[in-house]
Amino acid sequence: METDSPFLLAAVSLLSALQMGYLARRVGLSRITHKVLPPSVTGPPEFERTFRAHQNCVECYPVFLVTLWTCGLFFSEVTAAAGGLLYIIARQIYVNGYVKSTKKRLLGFYLTLAVFVTLSLLGLSGILHGILHKYFHIHL
Amino acid sequence: METDSPFLLAAVSLLSALQMGYLARRVGLSRITHKVLPPSVTGPPEFERTFRAHQNCVECYPVFLVTLWTCGLFFSEVTAAAGGLLYIIARQIYVNGYVKSTKKRLLGFYLTLAVFVTLSLLGLSGILHGILHKYFHIHL
Amino acid sequence: METDSPFLLAAVSLLSALQMGYLARRVGLSRITHKVLPPSVTGPPEFERTFRAHQNCVECYPVFLVTLWTCGLFFSEVTAAAGGLLYIIARQIYVNGYVKSTKKRLLGFYLTLAVFVTLSLLGLSGILHGILHKYFHIHL
Numbered sequence: 001m002e003t004d005s006p007f008l009l010a011a012v013s014l015l016s017a018l019q020m021g022y023l024a025r026r027v028g029l030s031r032i033t034h035k036v037l038p039p040s041v042t043g044p045p046e047f048e049r050t051f052r053a054h055q056n057c058v059e060c061y062p063v064f065l066v067t068l069w070t071c072g073l074f075f076s077e078v079t080a081a082a083g084g085l086l087y088i089i090a091r092q093i094y095v096n097g098y099v100k101s102t103k104k105r106l107l108g109f110y111l112t113l114a115v116f117v118t119l120s121l122l123g124l125s126g127i128l129h130g131i132l133h134k135y136f137h138i139h140l
Numbered sequence: 141m142e143t144d145s146p147f148l149l150a151a152v153s154l155l156s157a158l159q160m161g162y163l164a165r166r167v168g169l170s171r172i173t174h175k176v177l178p179p180s181v182t183g184p185p186e187f188e189r190t191f192r193a194h195q196n197c198v199e200c201y202p203v204f205l206v207t208l209w210t211c212g213l214f215f216s217e218v219t220a221a222a223g224g225l226l227y228i229i230a231r232q233i234y235v236n237g238y239v240k241s242t243k244k245r246l247l248g249f250y251l252t253l254a255v256f257v258t259l260s261l262l263g264l265s266g267i268l269h270g271i272l273h274k275y276f277h278i279h280l
Numbered sequence: 281m282e283t284d285s286p287f288l289l290a291a292v293s294l295l296s297a298l299q300m301g302y303l304a305r306r307v308g309l310s311r312i313t314h315k316v317l318p319p320s321v322t323g324p325p326e327f328e329r330t331f332r333a334h335q336n337c338v339e340c341y342p343v344f345l346v347t348l349w350t351c352g353l354f355f356s357e358v359t360a361a362a363g364g365l366l367y368i369i370a371r372q373i374y375v376n377g378y379v380k381s382t383k384k385r386l387l388g389f390y391l392t393l394a395v396f397v398t399l400s401l402l403g404l405s406g407i408l409h410g411i412l413h414k415y416f417h418i419h420l
Contacts, residue, residue, distance in 0.1 A: 007410040010350050014403055017346040021396065024339060029225065038382050039325075039332035045179075054180035054339075059164060059194075061342045062201050066157040102178050107265050123154055130147040185319075192319035199304060199334075202341050206297040210290050242318050256301065263294055270287040 007071040013082035053098035067119035074126030087115045149212040152224035193238035207259035215267030227255045289352040292364035333378035347399035356405030367395045
């Protein structure tokens, strides 16, 4: 481990992993509340919304990790870490909203999308810079 | 960021993340076409095939990232990046086929499998080389 | 690739990716045994338990990769790799148990949780050490 290791990216990744654990736990608690025994994934609407909210986070999570680390390693670690924290908050808003009603998932969804677009574009700019430099000897 | 950073692996990762977003969007559009409101995931066969096609990509995605980066860091970045592009194409063929019929998912499925096997074996050879070198001082 | 590359983390990651492929294959075989054609995911209880067992592993997998690499890069590679092997065994116990009965998934589940907590805490200690060192010039 070196001093220039990406500690902030690792810290945000670990925090987001903790959030994934917390969201899985919420599905488990919702199972108990609504008496939905595994392996069943259907039940009262509130349970199904909680379940789908978590599934959506499962779908997003690897995409998040790719954009976080791409932006962090190839553009700016601090910017990426800040974006990562915003993502965690966005997901929390998404799940809290979705559990209440299908419509209330939208705010968190658009916030998530905004973070994805931002991290991706910044990461892409860093990668293009690097590719131009490394393979075409062009310095912008 | 250094000149020898794995820009190509990062670029392919970002492209595959974009594809995941596109596939999620297709499920959303299929929801609208077939009038399947979230959180429901059942409906007309075409919607269910679109949904499962995306889910299968969600299942494959972290496995893809592991094999891409393992092959890229421990065997050859260019080979891995080429394999990664092939994976993205294979997934596109898979989803396009699956949306039409369950049988038509098979070509893309076998292509995906071929990429996984290739990236894994090349990555494994690099890792074994490295382990023999580092821990047993054997140079092949 | 350098001599100090994290070969062990890569090897464990590749092994866990192989396990994910194996578990997906088990769902496919269970589909054949119980005559559940894709895209359907409902059927006899044993099929549904096999399906959910795999889904749970899909949910856990990116979280595992984050904790494995965090612990491995920021605390100790050998410890993380050992934890990673334990995770793979825990998931095997989980799936084998879950396929038999819903209750029998619990042992593997708690083992998985123990690995997650251990890897996370060790990774966190390494990250905090690094952050204190890098940003606050405090050496513990």
